[in-house]
Amino acid sequence: MKPLVLYRVDLRTADPASALRRIDPASPLLTGTDLAATRGDGVFETVVVVDGVPQAVEAHLDRFERSASLLELPSPDRSLWRTAVETVAAEMDVPRGAVKYILSRGDEVTGEPTGWALGFAPTHHRSATPPELDVVLLDRGYRSDVATTAPWLLQGAKTLSYAVNMAALREAHRRGANDVIFVSSDGYILEGPNSTVIARIDGEYVTPPVEFGILPGTTQSDAFDALTDGGDRVAVRGLTVSDLSGADALWLCSSTRGAAPVRSLDGVAQQVDRAITQRISDFLNARKA
Structure with a gap:
């Protein structure tokens, strides 16, 4: 990641006009007692920016509000955060970048929440065409009904606590892959560390339901719009490992990569449909806020 623009959000x-203050991306931002740093206690979103235009802003703000509610954080002011995203995006001089915006519970001494928005250029993916992925399946360690049986685990919230996700990606690298799909302990497909799964099964494009404790996929939702516009069938339902293994094609959807096709799953080659991938990518790259 190459940091480009940073704004503190008061x-x-x-x-x-008075809430946003631009600061040097290399300058100190947080106190040593900010709960974002000491506890990972906060939420965030990442919006892709194409030619200066931030995409799917409203959908990301919806999820930002949802995550904040699950963590019992102050409800975000949509107008303020929308302006922060647009301001940062307008100052990024790259064809393709992203804006990450963060709401922390704040300094545990003063009790005041903190916020900031960072514009950056992803080093792993600067092309309008998403990369083809080698993916492994990893046990997530909880059942598919965890969101209702243990809501305090905050599954389905986009929090700053990413240690497990990063550990999963390191495990993927040790296995010669570059991404992960998590599986519940009762055998259902969940999501990636920072992506949503789409599987094409018998001509129908399927993604797992958020009731399994996964994030609502903003890019996946728009990918479904691209598919239905082309007359394809889409569905939201549970998928098992055997469903995934027998799929015609697979994609992992995320803001910075788009809909990235899976070329291998646990070392087994998968069909890559480049025509559908390009159709989805063209749709995603043409989005507005």
Whole structure:
């Protein structure tokens, strides 16, 4: 990641003119007692920016609000955060970048929440065409009904606590792969560490339901729009490992990569449908806020 633009967001005012302050991306931002750093206690979103235009902003704000509610954080001011994203995006001089915006519970001494928005260029993917992925399946360690049986585990919230996700990606690299699909302990497909799964089965494009404790996929939702616009069938339902192994094609959807096709699953080659991938990519790259 190459940091390009950083703004501090003052959450004590709703006036964007006075709430946003640009600072050097290399300068200190947090106190040593900020709960984002000491506890990972906060939420975030990442919006892709194509030619200066931030994409799917409203869908990301919806999920930002949902995550904040699950963590019992102050409800984000949509107008303020929308302006922060648009301001950062307008100052990024790259064809393809992203804006990550963060709401922390804040300094545990003062009790004041903190916020900031960072514009950056992803080093792993700067092309409009998503990469083809080698993926492994890893046990997530909980059942598919965890969101209802143990809501305090905050499954389905996009939090700053990413240690497990990063450990899963390191395990994938040790196995010669570059991404992961998590599986519940009762055998259902969940999501990737930072992506949503789409599987094509008998001509139908399927993604797992958020009731399994996974994030609502903003890119996956737009990918489904691209598919239905072309007359394809889509569905949201549970998928098992055997369903995935027998799929015609697989994709992992995320903001910075788009809909990336899976070329191998646990070392077994998978069909890559480059025509459908390009159709989805063209749709995603043409999105507006």
